[in-house]
Amino acid sequence: MRARYWFLEWTLPADPRVGLRYVGKCLLCAEFCVDTVSADEAQVWCLKRAGATGHTRYGLSAFQYFTAALTDPAAGGAP
Numbered sequence: 001m002r003a004r005y006w007f008l009e010w011t012l013p014a015d016p017r018v019g020l021r022y023v024g025k026c027l028l029c030a031e032f033c034v035d036t037v038s039a040d041e042a043q044v045w046c047l048k049r050a051g052a053t054g055h056t057r058y059g060l061s062a063f064q065y066f067t068a069a070l071t072d073p074a075a076g077g078a079p
Contacts, residue, residue, distance in 0.1 A: 012066040020064050024049075027057035035063075 024042035025032040026049055033045035039060060046058040 009071040010068055011071050015065040015067050018065045023061050025059045026055050028055040
């Protein structure tokens, strides 16, 4: 018996329950803040960390959660 392969189309819609999230990270020691909905809160964490440690290099990252979904859920079974 030969194997059969079906190619399905997927999409990555943004998860509506979770918006854009931000993380501040120290580039010298790799410590980072808990992700937050506010870029300002992540930047404040960086400033507080700089004051506490003297570290001066930080990065701010934004990310978003996605959910993989078939574009045609009926096509998920055998043809």
